[in-house]
Amino acid sequence: MTNAPCLNRGITQKNKIMSGNFQWNAACCSAKTLKGKKQNIIGDMMEGNKMKLKDYQTELLNAAEKAMEKAYNPYSNFYVGAALLTTDDKIITGANYENASYGNTMCAERSALLRANAEGYRKFKAIAIIARGENFDMDQPISPCGACRQSLFEASQISDVDIEVIMSNTKKDTVIIKKISELLPYAFGPLDLGVNIEKYKRV
Ligand SMILES: [Zn+2]
Numbered sequence: 008m009t010n011a012p013c014l015n016r017g018i019t020q021k022n023k024i025m026s027g028n029f030q031w032n033a034a035c036c037s038a039k040t041l042k043g044k045k046q047n048i049i050g051d052m053m054e055g056n057k058m059k060l061k062d063y064q065t066e067l068l069n070a071a072e073k074a075m076e077k078a079y080n081p082y083s084n085f086y087v088g089a090a091l092l093t094t095d096d097k098i099i100t101g102a103n104y105e106n107a108s109y110g111n112t113m114c115a116e117r118s119a120l121l122r123a124n125a126e127g128y129r130k131f132k133a134i135a136i137i138a139r140g141e142n143f144d145m146d147q148p149i150s151p152c153g154a155c156r157q158s159l160f161e162a163s164q165i166s167d168v169d170i171e172v173i174m175s176n177t178k179k180d181t182v183i184i185k186k187i188s189e190l191l192p193y194a195f196g197p198l199d200l201g202v203n204i205e206k207y208k209r210v
Pocket of ligand 1: 114115151153154156
């Protein structure tokens with residue numbers, strides 16, 4: 008059992024997501040914050056009797072898992088894969104790409120965004136993310152770093168879509184699904200600068 012960052016508050020908490028009924032450890036994340044409005048929290052799918060991923064979500068997650076193995080990670084030995092779903096249903100993947108100058112490292116999510124842009128795609132509906140260590144699995148779903156959330160928000164304004172972020176643990180038996188607006192509330196984007204993004208919109 009490893010400690011994993013709390014996805015709600017960014018603090019370390021052990022074994023946060025309880026299997027069975029998707030409750031969070033009350034000491035960490037108050038369950039009532041999840042009850043008031045409908046939350047897309049999916050847990051422990053292997054047990055059955057639980058929400059299942061939709062077909063496109065499964066397909067995206069599988070693509071991200073495949074991309075994860077392409078990670079260039081000589082420094083962290085941490086593998087991250089991401090898969091974007093364009094608004095016309097094309098899947099574009101990315102993996103983390105590290106650098107001896109650590110700050111020059113690129114995350115899987117932004118790798119996928121850059122690759123998509125180079126291939127002519129700027130509008131997306133969803134992204135799936137998965138990760139593992141060199142010798143350990145992630146018990147809890149991976150979530151995008153702050154920089155990637157900002158980049159995904161930019162993409163969401165260009166896309167006119169509140170992009171769905173599908174976050175999985177290594178075994179794909181615990182998945183959390185949120186909109187980018189939930190992961191980055193009160194976000195700042197191109198529309199706040201008064202930029203006419205119409206001319207930058209591509210499929
Ligand atoms: Zn990132």
